[in-house]
Amino acid sequence: MKKRKILFLPADSLPLFTTRSHYLANEIGKYHFVYLLRWSDPRTKGWIKGKYSKLDSFFSFIKSLCSPVKIYKNSQFKFKIIYSPVMSNAFIGKLLGRLRARKIARKFNKRVIKFLVKKFSINTIFYADGFYYFPFIEKRGVKIFGDIQDDFDEPNEDIMKEEIKYFSKCFSKCKKIYVVTPFIAERFSSIYNLDFEWLPNGVDFEKYKNTPQKRIDKIKKSMNLENKYIISYIGSSSHLDWKFVQLLSYTLYEELPDAILLIIGSKSPFKSLKNIININFISPQDVHLYFLISDVGIFCPPNLNSKFIFHSLPLKIIHYSAAKKFVISFPIKWLEENLFPNIRILPPDTEKWVIELKNLKSQKWQKEWDKMWERYDWKNIIKAVLKEI
Numbered sequence: 001m002k003k004r005k006i007l008f009l010p011a012d013s014l015p016l017f018t019t020r021s022h023y024l025a026n027e028i029g030k031y032h033f034v035y036l037l038r039w040s041d042p043r044t045k046g047w048i049k050g051k052y053s054k055l056d057s058f059f060s061f062i063k064s065l066c067s068p069v070k071i072y073k074n075s076q077f078k079f080k081i082i083y084s085p086v087m088s089n090a091f092i093g094k095l096l097g098r099l100r101a102r103k104i105a106r107k108f109n110k111r112v113i114k115f116l117v118k119k120f121s122i123n124t125i126f127y128a129d130g131f132y133y134f135p136f137i138e139k140r141g142v143k144i145f146g147d148i149q150d151d152f153d154e155p156n157e158d159i160m161k162e163e164i165k166y167f168s169k170c171f172s173k174c175k176k177i178y179v180v181t182p183f184i185a186e187r188f189s190s191i192y193n194l195d196f197e198w199l200p201n202g203v204d205f206e207k208y209k210n211t212p213q214k215r216i217d218k219i220k221k222s223m224n225l226e227n228k229y230i231i232s233y234i235g236s237s238s239h240l241d242w243k244f245v246q247l248l249s250y251t252l253y254e255e256l257p258d259a260i261l262l263i264i265g266s267k268s269p270f271k272s273l274k275n276i277i278n279i280n281f282i283s284p285q286d287v288h289l290y291f292l293i294s295d296v297g298i299f300c301p302p303n304l305n306s307k308f309i310f311h312s313l314p315l316k317i318i319h320y321s322a323a324k325k326f327v328i329s330f331p332i333k334w335l336e337e338n339l340f341p342n343i344r345i346l347p348p349d350t351e352k353w354v355i356e357l358k359n360l361k362s363q364k365w366q367k368e369w370d371k372m373w374e375r376y377d378w379k380n381i382i383k384a385v386l387k388e389i
Contacts, residue, residue: 004143004389005033006124007116008079009134011149013041013086017077017284020149020180020201020315021128027382028126029078032389035071035120036079039086040064061091069119076285082120085112088133099159106135113137124389131170138173143389146170146177147199151184151311168192176388180313181334187311199384201313205377207288208322216292223277225293229259229361232294234287235316237266239309241302241330244348248300249273251350256357264290291316291323296360299329300348317343318376324365328356341369 006028010021025036040063069084087108089101096104114137116122123142127134130148154160171177171194178199179185185196220226231252233240245261252259253275261276268278282290291297297320301309313334320327321342328344329335335345342365346352374380 001031001386003032004124005120005122006035006126006389007082007113007120007122008034008036008126009113009129010036010038011129011132011147013037013039015281015284018287018315021147022077023202023204023315023378024128024147024382024385025126026078027378028385028389031386032124034079035082035116035122036077037086037116038081038083039067039088041088057091061088064088069116082116084116086133098155099162102132105133109133110135110137114139117142127170127174131167135166136170136173144174145385145388146174148177148179148184148188148196149201150180151187151307153307164191168194176385178385181311183333183337184311197384200376200381201315201318202376202378202381203315203318203322204379205322205373206379208292208324211288211292215289219289219293223293225260225262225277227258229256229357230262230293230295231259231298231357232262232264232290232296233266233298233300233316234264234290234294234319235266235314239299239301239314240266241300241348242269244300244350245276246273247350248353249275251354252357255354259357262290262294288319288323291319291325294320294323294325296357297325297327298353299327299332301330301332304330304332318373321373321376324369326360326363326365328353328360340372341366 008025008028010019010025012019012021025034028034040060064086067083067085069082071080071082073080087105089098089105092104093101113125113134117125117137117139124145125142126145126147128147130146136144171192177194177196179188179196180199180201182198185198188196249261252261259275263276264279264282267280268276297316299314299317304310310332312332317327317329321340326342326344328346330348331345335343344356346356
């Protein structure tokens with residue numbers, strides 16, 4: 001197989017490198033030359049501090065716009081990283097309106113992509129942002145792929161018409177357009193009158209299998225979590241219903257005194273709850289360890305009426321399953337359609353959650369469940385993509 005030079009345009013530029021875009025780029029990078037684009041993302045402050053201000057957004061916008069082009073290699077990843085000027089609409093959207101800001105940003109970013117394609121002799125572009133930030137460019141001999149990691153909630157009708165027209169043009173130029181679930185593939189096919197292919201989220205299952213028990217025990221000991229029942233949430237605060245978590249912690253304190261709620265990657269607004277441990281930011285190479293020290297994972301997003309949430313395929317649930325853990329989740333379509341044996345789907349009722357958490361203390365992972373999760377291992381997912389590249 002001849003190695004291609006691939007410019008990979010991710011859906012975000014957050015610091016953890018643990019999103020679908022980064023996993024996909026890393027897997028492709030094992031077989032081809034991949035250049036992953038990075039820029040200053042104002043949401044980075046939100047990950048580290050728990051929130052970011054208008055001033056943070058402004059400085060991030062300027063920093064991203066004025067960034068010099070530079071490239072470097074990180075030994076953790078199979079791709080090279082390109083820092084480059086990128087215009088986001090996070091700041092100017094409030095000044096100019098969302099649609100106008102997107103058009104201006106896309107026009108600027110199109111020039112950037114053309115420059116990078118020429119400078120690094122790119123022959124394949126992977127639009128893992130689904131063309132949101134970066135519009136399609138036409139260049140002879142360059143293959144175009146699209147990837148959409150989430151569904152969307154429709155904005156007002158005028159914006160929707162404009163965006164469908166823009167995305168339809170971009171999608172029509174792709175050799176393949178990947179989406180995260182079969183349902184989204186069907187939904188988008190009806191909207192854009194094009195074919196979309198299901199490519200599920202995934203994780204590196206080998207990393208979980210090859211982690212020594214000593215490392216897991218060491219983390220537990222360092223956090224004084226030995227002999228504790230560890231119930232964890234690992235991920236963004238925007239996908240966590242903090243009010244529900246607060247009520248759950250109160251109920252657990254009374255009903256399961258050995259239980260600890262471990263919240264990682266999101267800054268808790270609660271400072272005085274005795275059974276919550278909050279770690280705001282951890283190194284990307286250590287993320288899997290916190291899934292492994294958990295007994296049960298939770299997924300309790302704040303807005304189940306959102307298509308973005310209800311139609312999602314949360315990576316964290318695959319991480320927990322790769323670590324052979326149980327998960328309790330609010331209802332989402334992907335889980336309702338698959339009914340995995342290690343997943344419990346419950347409404348936002350803390351009493352029901354605590355009853356199930358008590359039941360799960362005595363239950364164990366069954367070996368036959370491994371096969372059900374094999375399709376979500378990147379080494380299996382990536383085969384379909386490599387055939388097309």
